[in-house]
Amino acid sequence: MDSQQQIIIQQNAWRDYLELCKPRVVAVMLLTAVVGMCLATPELPPIATVVSATLGIGLMAAGAAAVNHVMDRNIDAKMARTHRRPLPQGKIDATKALIFAGMLSLSGVVVLVVWTNVLTAWLTLGALIGYAVVYTMVLKRATPLNIVIGGIAGAAPPLLGWVAVTGRIESDSLLLVLIIFAWTPPHFWALCIHKKDDYARAGIPMLPVTHGEAYTRLHIMLYSVLMVLTTLFPFMTGMSGVIYLMGVTLLNLRFIQWAVRVYRGSDRAAPIAMFWFSVKYIMWLFAVLLVDHYVLGLN
Numbered sequence: 001m002d003s004q005q006q007i008i009i010q011q012n013a014w015r016d017y018l019e020l021c022k023p024r025v026v027a028v029m030l031l032t033a034v035v036g037m038c039l040a041t042p043e044l045p046p047i048a049t050v051v052s053a054t055l056g057i058g059l060m061a062a063g064a065a066a067v068n069h070v071m072d073r074n075i076d077a078k079m080a081r082t083h084r085r086p087l088p089q090g091k092i093d094a095t096k097a098l099i100f101a102g103m104l105s106l107s108g109v110v111v112l113v114v115w116t117n118v119l120t121a122w123l124t125l126g127a128l129i130g131y132a133v134v135y136t137m138v139l140k141r142a143t144p145l146n147i148v149i150g151g152i153a154g155a156a157p158p159l160l161g162w163v164a165v166t167g168r169i170e171s172d173s174l175l176l177v178l179i180i181f182a183w184t185p186p187h188f189w190a191l192c193i194h195k196k197d198d199y200a201r202a203g204i205p206m207l208p209v210t211h212g213e214a215y216t217r218l219h220i221m222l223y224s225v226l227m228v229l230t231t232l233f234p235f236m237t238g239m240s241g242v243i244y245l246m247g248v249t250l251l252n253l254r255f256i257q258w259a260v261r262v263y264r265g266s267d268r269a270a271p272i273a274m275f276w277f278s279v280k281y282i283m284w285l286f287a288v289l290l291v292d293h294y295v296l297g298l299n
């Protein structure tokens with residue numbers, strides 16, 4: 001093998017390791033964490049805290065994602081959506097991936113303990129265990145309520161960002177957690193309807209597999225309404241102002257429109273379109289929270 005071929009293989013190996021980190025999901029989580037940091041204080045949060053907390057939370061979230069790739073490698077091999085991942089393809093073996101996950105997670109803990117604060121490190125460790133162990137190893141395989149409960153881990157980043165800045169758990173930060181917590185079931189179940197056969201083949205008890213599509217569509221609708229209600233809390237408590245209210249109302253109208261289309265069930269493309277909209281929705285919602293915070297300077 002010549003040196004050029006070796007370089008190409010090494011470049012591809014890095015791409016595989018990056019894939020273990022679920023970089024796009026983690027990036028959006030970090031957006032919600034940074035917004036948590038910004039909303040925690042009327043001034044700009046200290047830049048050193050923003051850097052260390054983003055790095056630490058990012059490393060630990062990536063570590064959790066890599067553990068998920070290891071634990072789910074046999075399931076992933078059976079699903080069309082995931083069978084090309086590095087572990088099912090044999091591009092990375094499980095031991096190496098686990099060492100990689102351990103290194104990411106440990107360096108994340110060190111960054112948070114040394115440069116952020118210990119409470120943030122503990123809470124992020126809780127989220128890591130919540131996703132990598134409680135959701136991935138237990139709930140995902142056990143109950144169709146897996147993502148309702150497991151969603152707490154994915155919803156944690158705004159709290160983690162907030163605590164990084166203040167050192168305390170404050171009630172306003174929990175409102176942001178609540179929004180992502182209520183958003184997660186419609187986000188995931190929409191995809192799940194589209195990928196129902198995949199999950200059935202892999203023997204994973206996701207809601208459309210265990211309770212059928214109609215039941216799942218109804219629950220997407222119910223959780224969407226619940227989510228819309230939770231998005232009003234930041235305005236009702238005075239944490240955010242009218243810019244947020246106007247922005248989130250537009251987003252909510254579109255979300256409910258998608259939920260209705262999915263609920264009706266006649267448009268086969270609606271669930272996957274709703275899933276992709278849900279990703280844009282959560283990014284825009286946190287962007288609007290940020291704009292509102294700095295333009296209106298309410299808290």
Ligand code: HEM
Binds near residue numbers: 025081151187188
């Ligand atoms: C336990 C809770 C959650 C579950 C079960 C879940 C499930 C999923 C699944 C199965 C995908 C498809 C991944 C793929 O095909 O690679 C996905 C994509 C995505 N999720 Fe979630 N999700 C959860 C929480 C979150 C949270 C909290 C966020 C961000 C705040 C998020 C952001 C995203 C993004 C950005 C994508 C698109 C990734 C891409 O571009 O490929 N998810 N989610």
Ligand SMILES: CC(C)=CCC/C(C)=C/CC/C(C)=C/COP(=O)(O)OP(=O)(O)O
Binds near residue numbers: 082127
């Ligand atoms: C420390 C911290 C903030 C931890 C959160 C970690 C994290 C990356 C959560 C991601 C949520 C997610 C994409 C779940 C899907 O898992 P799945 O196994 O159901 O989906 P898959 O089939 O695509 O792997």
